[in-house]
Amino acid sequence: NAGVMQNPRHLVRRRGQEARLRCSPMKGHSHVYWYRQLPEEGLKFMVYLQKENIIDESGMPKERFSAEFPKEGPSILRIQQVVRGDSAAYFCASSLRAGEMNEQYFGPGTRLTVT
Protein backbone atom coordinates (compact mmCIF):
# COMPACT_ATOMS: atom_id res chain seq x y z
CA ASN A 1 0.00 0.00 0.00
CA ALA A 2 1.83 3.06 -1.28
CA GLY A 3 2.07 6.03 1.00
CA VAL A 4 1.54 9.67 0.11
CA MET A 5 3.56 10.53 -2.99
CA GLN A 6 4.92 13.93 -3.78
CA ASN A 7 6.79 15.04 -6.85
CA PRO A 8 9.13 16.42 -7.63
CA ARG A 9 11.22 15.91 -4.51
CA HIS A 10 13.39 18.87 -5.40
CA LEU A 11 12.44 21.80 -7.58
CA VAL A 12 14.57 24.76 -8.58
CA ARG A 13 12.94 27.81 -10.07
CA ARG A 14 14.17 31.25 -11.00
CA ARG A 15 12.40 34.29 -9.61
CA GLY A 16 9.26 34.99 -11.62
CA GLN A 17 8.72 31.43 -12.80
CA GLU A 18 5.85 29.17 -11.82
CA ALA A 19 6.18 26.18 -9.50
CA ARG A 20 3.79 23.21 -9.59
CA LEU A 21 3.92 20.72 -6.76
CA ARG A 22 2.02 17.46 -6.98
CA CYS A 23 0.59 15.25 -4.29
CA SER A 24 -0.99 11.83 -4.70
CA PRO A 25 -2.79 10.82 -1.51
CA MET A 26 -2.85 7.36 -0.09
CA LYS A 27 -5.25 5.00 -1.80
CA GLY A 28 -8.80 5.65 -0.64
CA HIS A 29 -7.98 9.00 0.97
CA SER A 30 -10.06 11.92 -0.21
CA HIS A 31 -8.77 14.60 2.17
CA VAL A 32 -5.55 16.45 1.37
CA TYR A 33 -3.65 19.05 3.38
CA TRP A 34 -0.72 21.22 2.33
CA TYR A 35 1.85 22.56 4.81
CA ARG A 36 4.94 24.70 4.34
CA GLN A 37 8.12 24.43 6.38
CA LEU A 38 10.56 27.31 6.26
CA PRO A 39 14.17 26.55 7.25
CA GLU A 40 14.53 25.84 10.97
CA GLU A 41 10.80 26.26 11.59
CA GLY A 42 7.78 24.07 12.19
CA LEU A 43 5.20 23.23 9.58
CA LYS A 44 2.57 25.86 8.84
CA PHE A 45 -0.85 24.90 7.49
CA MET A 46 -1.73 26.27 4.09
CA VAL A 47 -4.87 24.63 2.71
CA TYR A 48 -7.22 21.69 3.21
CA LEU A 49 -9.02 20.17 0.24
CA GLN A 50 -11.48 17.43 -0.33
CA LYS A 51 -12.12 16.10 -3.83
CA GLU A 52 -12.97 19.13 -6.01
CA ASN A 53 -13.54 21.36 -2.97
CA ILE A 54 -11.44 23.72 -0.91
CA ILE A 55 -12.51 23.27 2.71
CA ASP A 56 -10.10 25.61 4.51
CA GLU A 57 -7.62 27.96 2.85
CA SER A 58 -6.97 30.14 5.87
CA GLY A 59 -3.21 29.58 5.64
CA MET A 60 -2.80 30.36 1.98
CA PRO A 61 -1.13 33.62 0.98
CA LYS A 62 -3.67 35.84 -0.73
CA GLU A 63 -1.72 36.21 -3.95
CA ARG A 64 0.22 33.90 -6.24
CA PHE A 65 -0.73 30.68 -4.45
CA SER A 66 -3.53 28.33 -5.47
CA ALA A 67 -4.43 24.70 -4.85
CA GLU A 68 -6.72 22.17 -6.42
CA PHE A 69 -7.70 18.56 -5.94
CA PRO A 70 -9.57 17.42 -9.03
CA LYS A 71 -11.88 14.44 -9.25
CA GLU A 72 -9.20 12.54 -11.09
CA GLY A 73 -5.48 12.94 -10.55
CA PRO A 74 -3.23 14.40 -7.89
CA SER A 75 -3.64 17.53 -5.84
CA ILE A 76 -1.65 20.46 -7.20
CA LEU A 77 -0.16 23.37 -5.28
CA ARG A 78 0.67 26.13 -7.71
CA ILE A 79 2.89 29.10 -6.97
CA GLN A 80 3.01 31.80 -9.62
CA GLN A 81 5.85 34.31 -10.04
CA VAL A 82 7.95 32.72 -7.32
CA VAL A 83 10.12 34.89 -5.06
CA ARG A 84 13.09 33.92 -2.88
CA GLY A 85 10.86 33.88 0.20
CA ASP A 86 8.92 30.97 -1.31
CA SER A 87 11.98 28.73 -0.83
CA ALA A 88 10.82 26.09 1.63
CA ALA A 89 9.81 22.46 1.99
CA TYR A 90 6.20 21.84 1.04
CA PHE A 91 4.51 18.85 2.61
CA CYS A 92 1.31 17.19 1.62
CA ALA A 93 -0.70 14.98 3.95
CA SER A 94 -3.79 12.89 3.37
CA SER A 95 -6.42 11.34 5.57
CA LEU A 96 -9.18 8.81 5.10
CA ARG A 97 -11.86 10.98 6.66
CA ALA A 98 -12.31 14.22 8.47
CA GLY A 99 -13.08 14.78 12.09
CA GLU A 100 -12.46 12.56 15.08
CA MET A 101 -8.87 11.62 15.46
CA ASN A 102 -8.17 11.02 11.81
CA GLU A 103 -4.49 10.51 11.22
CA GLN A 104 -2.82 12.65 8.61
CA TYR A 105 -0.19 10.69 6.70
CA PHE A 106 2.58 12.86 5.34
CA GLY A 107 4.44 12.65 2.08
CA PRO A 108 8.23 13.10 1.84
CA GLY A 109 7.89 16.76 0.87
CA THR A 110 9.03 18.88 -2.07
CA ARG A 111 11.97 21.17 -1.45
CA LEU A 112 11.55 24.32 -3.52
CA THR A 113 14.56 26.51 -4.11
CA VAL A 114 14.11 29.88 -5.78
CA THR A 115 17.26 31.36 -7.27
Next chain:
Amino acid sequence: AQTVTQSQPEMSVQEAETVTLSCTYDTSESDYYLFWYKQPPSRQMILVIRQEAYKQQNATENRFSVNFQKAAKSFSLKISDSQLGDAAMYFCAYRSAKVGTDKLIFGTGTRLQVFP
Protein backbone atom coordinates in the same frame (compact mmCIF):
# COMPACT_ATOMS: atom_id res chain seq x y z
CA ALA B 1 -6.26 31.47 17.78
CA GLN B 2 -4.51 28.40 19.05
CA THR B 3 -0.75 28.35 19.52
CA VAL B 4 1.77 25.64 20.35
CA THR B 5 5.05 26.39 22.12
CA GLN B 6 8.11 24.21 22.37
CA SER B 7 10.60 26.01 24.59
CA GLN B 8 13.52 23.62 24.12
CA PRO B 9 15.20 24.16 20.73
CA GLU B 10 17.68 21.34 21.45
CA MET B 11 17.92 18.43 23.85
CA SER B 12 20.41 15.61 24.20
CA VAL B 13 20.30 12.24 25.88
CA GLN B 14 22.60 9.27 26.39
CA GLU B 15 21.63 6.04 24.72
CA ALA B 16 19.37 3.90 26.99
CA GLU B 17 18.50 6.90 29.16
CA THR B 18 15.18 8.76 29.41
CA VAL B 19 14.43 12.21 28.06
CA THR B 20 11.38 14.46 28.28
CA LEU B 21 10.44 17.01 25.63
CA SER B 22 8.17 19.87 26.66
CA CYS B 23 5.16 21.32 24.88
CA THR B 24 2.58 23.84 25.98
CA TYR B 25 -0.37 25.13 24.03
CA ASP B 26 -2.97 27.80 24.26
CA THR B 27 -6.62 27.31 23.36
CA SER B 28 -10.06 28.29 24.55
CA GLU B 29 -11.55 25.04 23.25
CA SER B 30 -12.38 22.13 25.51
CA ASP B 31 -12.22 19.38 22.91
CA TYR B 32 -9.13 18.86 20.78
CA TYR B 33 -6.38 16.43 19.89
CA LEU B 34 -2.65 16.59 20.52
CA PHE B 35 0.12 14.87 18.60
CA TRP B 36 3.86 14.36 18.63
CA TYR B 37 5.54 13.98 15.25
CA LYS B 38 9.12 12.94 14.56
CA GLN B 39 11.07 14.34 11.61
CA PRO B 40 14.36 12.48 11.00
CA PRO B 41 17.01 13.81 8.59
CA SER B 42 15.01 12.31 5.72
CA ARG B 43 12.42 15.02 6.55
CA GLN B 44 9.57 12.50 6.48
CA MET B 45 7.01 13.37 9.16
CA ILE B 46 6.17 10.35 11.31
CA LEU B 47 3.39 10.25 13.88
CA VAL B 48 4.78 9.14 17.24
CA ILE B 49 1.83 9.39 19.59
CA ARG B 50 -1.56 11.09 19.93
CA GLN B 51 -3.89 12.08 22.74
CA GLU B 52 -7.55 13.02 22.86
CA ALA B 53 -8.20 15.90 25.25
CA TYR B 54 -11.28 14.28 26.76
CA LYS B 55 -9.25 11.27 27.87
CA GLN B 56 -7.54 11.65 31.23
CA GLN B 57 -5.35 8.63 30.72
CA ASN B 58 -1.98 9.41 29.23
CA ALA B 59 -1.25 7.79 25.87
CA THR B 60 1.58 5.27 25.57
CA GLU B 61 3.22 3.72 22.52
CA ASN B 62 6.02 1.33 23.42
CA ARG B 63 8.95 3.50 24.63
CA PHE B 64 7.02 6.73 24.07
CA SER B 65 4.57 8.16 26.57
CA VAL B 66 3.01 11.52 27.25
CA ASN B 67 2.22 13.54 30.34
CA PHE B 68 -0.98 15.37 29.46
CA GLN B 69 -1.98 18.09 31.93
CA LYS B 70 -5.15 19.64 30.53
CA ALA B 71 -5.54 22.36 33.14
CA ALA B 72 -1.96 23.45 32.68
CA LYS B 73 -2.21 23.05 28.88
CA SER B 74 0.91 20.96 28.87
CA PHE B 75 1.71 17.91 26.74
CA SER B 76 5.21 16.55 27.25
CA LEU B 77 6.74 13.54 25.52
CA LYS B 78 8.85 11.04 27.42
CA ILE B 79 11.18 8.75 25.52
CA SER B 80 12.45 5.82 27.57
CA ASP B 81 15.46 3.65 26.76
CA SER B 82 16.58 6.13 24.09
CA GLN B 83 18.04 4.70 20.91
CA LEU B 84 20.32 6.23 18.30
CA GLY B 85 17.44 6.08 15.84
CA ASP B 86 15.43 8.43 18.04
CA ALA B 87 17.66 11.32 16.99
CA ALA B 88 15.42 13.71 15.04
CA MET B 89 13.36 16.88 15.23
CA TYR B 90 10.24 16.41 17.33
CA PHE B 91 7.17 18.53 16.73
CA CYS B 92 4.19 18.93 19.01
CA ALA B 93 0.91 19.61 17.21
CA TYR B 94 -2.64 20.64 18.08
CA ARG B 95 -5.83 19.95 16.18
CA SER B 96 -9.27 21.28 17.02
CA ALA B 97 -12.12 18.80 17.31
CA LYS B 98 -14.49 21.22 15.58
CA VAL B 99 -15.89 19.92 12.31
CA GLY B 100 -14.13 21.39 9.30
CA THR B 101 -11.03 22.47 11.21
CA ASP B 102 -8.72 19.56 10.57
CA LYS B 103 -5.53 21.57 10.25
CA LEU B 104 -2.61 20.74 12.47
CA ILE B 105 -0.93 23.60 14.34
CA PHE B 106 2.71 22.83 14.98
CA GLY B 107 5.27 24.09 17.45
CA THR B 108 8.73 25.13 16.32
CA GLY B 109 10.28 21.79 17.20
CA THR B 110 12.94 20.33 19.47
CA ARG B 111 16.06 18.80 17.99
CA LEU B 112 16.97 15.64 19.93
CA GLN B 113 20.50 14.31 19.85
CA VAL B 114 21.25 10.83 21.15
CA PHE B 115 24.80 10.04 22.21
CA PRO B 116 26.18 6.50 22.37
